[in-house]
Amino acid sequence: MTVKRLRESLCILLLVFFLSSCAGWVKNRDYHPFDAAKLDKLTVGKSTVAEVTETLGAPSDIVKLSNGNAYIYRRSLSKGTGLWLLLLVFGNYEKHYDQVVIFFDKRNIMTHYGVTLDAHKAAYELP
Secondary structure, eight states, rough: OHHHHHHHHHHHHHHHHHHHHHHHHHHHHHOOOOOOHHHTTTTTOOOOOHHHHHHHHSEEEEETTTTEEEEEEEEEEEEEEEEEETEEEEEEEEEEEEEEEEOOTSSSSSEEEEEEOGGGGGGOOOO
């Protein structure tokens, strides 16, 4: 085999490798972060269920408790990456949540709440 044929074969192999390789990034488009100004409108001991749902919308879940209810508002952010090299595949998928949990007494008055804002931690990276 001549040097010219070897060089042509190598070029063809590299071309096939790069044409069959691919990379991709994915992000869900449903994520809408919580608005801190809306949360500031709510007052412990004063805000009612009606005021909370008017301000934040319908909750993701409602949990019945012995002394009232808990309304859970959840938002998630998902990011994924993938890299395909011929038959070798690398991938990563992360999903993190923002969550607000608001507790109400039996009279439907807000007693306390908790906030976790971790959705920003979702990242594009390979394993």
